[in-house]
Amino acid sequence: MNKKKLLALIAKKNERKQSLVNQGNTCEDVATLRSINAELDTLNEEIRNLQEMADAMPDDPEGDETNLRTAAVNGDIPGVVVSGAQSQQQRKAQDEEGIEYRKAFMEYVLRGTPIPAELRVDANTLTTDVGSAIPTVLVNRIIEKMETIGMILPRVTRTNYAAGVNIPTSTVKPVATWVAEGAGSDRQKKTTGVITFSKHKLRCEISMSMEVGTMAISAFEAAFVRQVSEAMVKAKEEAILTGNGSTQPKGILTETPVEGQALTPAALNYQALVDAEAALPQAYESGAVWAMSKKTFMGFVGMVDDNKQPIARVNYGINGAPERTLLGRQVVLTGDYLPSYSASLEAGTIYAFLFNFSDYVLNTVYDMGIQRKQDWDTEDLLTKAVMSVDGKVVDKNSLVTLAIPTQG
Structure with a gap:
């Protein structure tokens, strides 16, 4: 298999990966989400191995291979990284990481459904009385919101x-x-x-x-970020002026x-x-x-x-x-x-x-x-x-x- 065909295979696997990510965004069943995540883990390993093989191969003489690499750099091929470049689709996929925990977090806030223990293994906690850690992506949005209001x-x-x-x-x-x-x-x-x-x-x-x-x-998430950031800003500003x-x-x-x-x-x-x-x-x-x-x-x-x-x-x-x-x-x-x-x-x-x-x-x-x-x-x-x-x-x-x- 030459490098051109190898990159094409990587592109197909990334298309499947993106399709799974999209399914995860709309899926409400935890069991199905776990199945999707398992397949994503397998795909990520296969893509990583294939990419290492492609990087080690010399460039094909045909001009089509160069165009294919250019498309990968510009983000036209979802998830493909060429010479350290990161595509737009990969950045989007990274933003979607942790979707299972984010959905479980929403269920905990709205309905009190406990977050499964396996999803809380890597969760940071403040003190023993914190019921659940806020997902990192929401923490970042809350911080950005607090920076602009008040x-x-x-x-x-x-x-x-x-x-x-x-x-x-x-x-x-x-x-x-x-x-x-x-x-x-x-x-x-x-x-x-x-x-x-x-x-x-x-x-x-x-x-x-x-x-x-x-x-x-x-x-x-939009409502949660808005309410938390506004409440935090008010409490912080009052403490900045008159805190004991x-x-x-x-x-x-x-x-x-x-x-x-x-x-x-x-x-x-x-x-x-x-x-x-x-x-x-x-x-x-x-x-x-x-x-x-x-x-x-x-x-x-x-x-x-x-x-x-x-x-x-x-x-x-x-x-x-x-x-x-x-x-x-x-x-x-x-x-x-x-x-x-x-x-x-x-x-x-x-x-x-x-x-x-x-x-x-x-x-x-x-x-x-x-x-x-x-x-x-x-x-x-x-x-x-x-x-x-x-x-x-x-x-x-x-x-x-x-x-x-x-x-x-």
């Missing part, structure tokens, strides 16, 4: 260090000094410290109605500001903004933004400075999204994470602050699992998504807070 989460520094690792952090910024020509300057000593992340278990409860039990796997640091990540407002940067203005007025800007060190002002609720921001709208210029502005970018500023500094709305300004708030309550969000590090371990139970009153299926998260401020010099003053 008001605060996209602004912080995100890492995925292992728990217990000491991470060095700089506590001061370097400065330059003038020296005479030919003379040297003292080497600057940059003080460093370390932070250590632990594991705080984040559990977000989502509800999937019994009516979704008949949905296709693609619809189920013991059972949650330590929030920005849980830190004690540098002396002179915890302000208690008598009222929500122009002078409060001026004082806050004055308290912010110049070395940290470039990345700092305002954070407050929309209602608090609207309290500044209409105020003017001594030159009758408005101190608050709302512009609309190319995409039509509002861009809010106070004295030229960007404002990030915090939703209901922060209380809105009111004279009736308890003394010491922080209602607005300045901060460079990149100085906050959120560390996440992306092994995700779920717990499941049923609400007997509504018959809804309550699912808790679980992951490990920790976070800390690594440099608090850009933090300036506005709080209600003590009366008296």
Whole structure:
């Protein structure tokens, strides 16, 4: 058999492989899925052996063989790899890997059907109370979704260090000094410290109605990713601002500001903004933004400075999204994470602050699992998504807070 015929045989076997993958996408019977997977394993072994033989053979002199190889590289022959190139069909096949576990996972979430033990052998679990690990393909989609939504989460520094690792952090910024020509300057000593992340278990409860039990796997996965990512983002953002640091990540407002940067203005007025800007060190002002609720921001709208210029502005970018500023500094709305300004708030309550969000590090371990139970009153299926998260401020010099003053 020459190389041309060998590549043609590989192409036929890959066509059969793709047909089996398509059958697996629509198959709902576990026994049939296992039969399909067994045949796929056999085909993969045969294709791998044939491909090794083809790679070891010299090229045929006919031009048709070259065209066949070009077609394989471009993805026209499903599953064929030539000289390290990967076809589009192979990438699709890889995405479909684990379809049996994904279907079993859907059955577990929607109907409580236990995932077969043989499918859970390689599943990563967080802790002993996690009922099932979320399939890797869904974890990746959840992460991508969380990267694009939220008001605060996209602004912080995100890492995925292992728990217990000491991470060095700089506590001061370097400065330059003038020296005479030919003379040297003292080497600057940059003080460093370390932070250590632990594991705080984040559990977000989502509800999937019994009516979704008949949905296709693609619809189920889309709904699952949307609900989990939105719940996770809300819980993370609230912890980034006000987390207690013991059972949650330590929030920005849980830190004690540098002396002179915890302000208690008598009222929500122009002078409060001026004082806050004055308290912010110049070395940290470039990345700092305002954070407050929309209602608090609207309290500044209409105020003017001594030159009758408005101190608050709302512009609309190319995409039509509002861009809010106070004295030229960007404002990030915090939703209901922060209380809105009111004279009736308890003394010491922080209602607005300045901060460079990149100085906050959120560390996440992306092994995700779920717990499941049923609400007997509504018959809804309550699912808790679980992951490990920790976070800390690594440099608090850009933090300036506005709080209600003590009366008296």
